[in-house]
Amino acid sequence: MQDEDLAGVMRALGHPVRLSIMRMLAAQRQNPCCCTDVTQSLPLAQSTVSQHIKVLLDAGLIERQARGTRNCYTLRIERLAAVNQACGGLFSGLCKPTATPHLANELA
C-alpha cells in the first residue's frame, strides 16, 4: 500500500464524525444503515452526513448498495484489513529499535 493511499485513508478517518459512522456501520452489519439512519443518530444535517459518507466512499472504506428507495452502506472488510496491515506495518516500522533503511527492507 502506497504512502499516498495510506495518507488518504488516514485523512478520511481523521474526523470524529466519520469514525462514528464507521463504527455504526460495523455495529449494524446485519441490516445495513442508510443515510437517514446515520443522520438520525448524529446532530448534523442530512447533507453534511451525506458528504461525510462520500469521503468514506472515495477513500474506498465503504461501499454503497441501492436497496429499494434507499442506499445502504457497508464496510469494505478486505480494504479495512489491508489498511489495518498497512497501519501495523507503519507503526512497527516506526517503533522498531534500529530501523535503518536496509534493515527496514529485510523486515518488510
Add this chain to the structure above:
Amino acid sequence: MQDEDLAGVMRALGHPVRLSIMRMLAAQRQNPCCCTDVTQSLPLAQSTVSQHIKVLLDAGLIERQARGTRNCYTLRIERLAAVNQACGGLFSGLCKPTATPHLANELA
C-alpha cells in the same frame, strides 16, 4: 484513547510528507534529525517543513530536544504504541463479524 484524539492523530498522519518525516525520524533514531536535515531530503521550503513538524508535535507524535544551536526531533515511542493499539482496536472492532456495542465493550 478517545475518538477525538485518535482522529487528531489520524489527521496528523494523513499527509504523505508527514509520513515521510516520521519514517525518516525512525530511521535516524541514533543521531536524531534536525529541521534542516529533513528539509534537505524533501522538495519543500524550510518554513513548510517546520509547519509539518509542528503538526506532528501538536499531535504528540514527536518531541523536540534543543541540542546546541539546532533542534532535534525524536519519535514518542510510547505514544506511537498507544496509537498503534488504538488503531488495532479500531480495525478489529470494525472487522469483527458481530460487533454490537456491548460485545465491543467486552473485547476492548
Add this chain to the structure above:
DNA sequence: GCACTATATCGGTGTTCGACGATTAAAGAG
C-alpha cells in the same frame, strides 16, 4: 403522471490547510 421518500448535489459561508518568502529569535563562533 403524481405524490412521497430518500439522498445526492449545488451554492454559500466561514475555517483550516499547504505552500511560500520574509522576518524574527536564539545559540555559537569569531
Add this chain to the structure above:
DNA sequence: CTCTTTAATCGTCGAACACCGATATAGTGC
C-alpha cells in the same frame, strides 16, 4: 558585540474542508 546558523513564526494566497439550507434526482406506490 557582531556575524552566522538554525529554526520558529508571520503574512499571504489559493485550495480544501465542514457545515448548512435548498434544489435536483431517482425509485415506490398509487
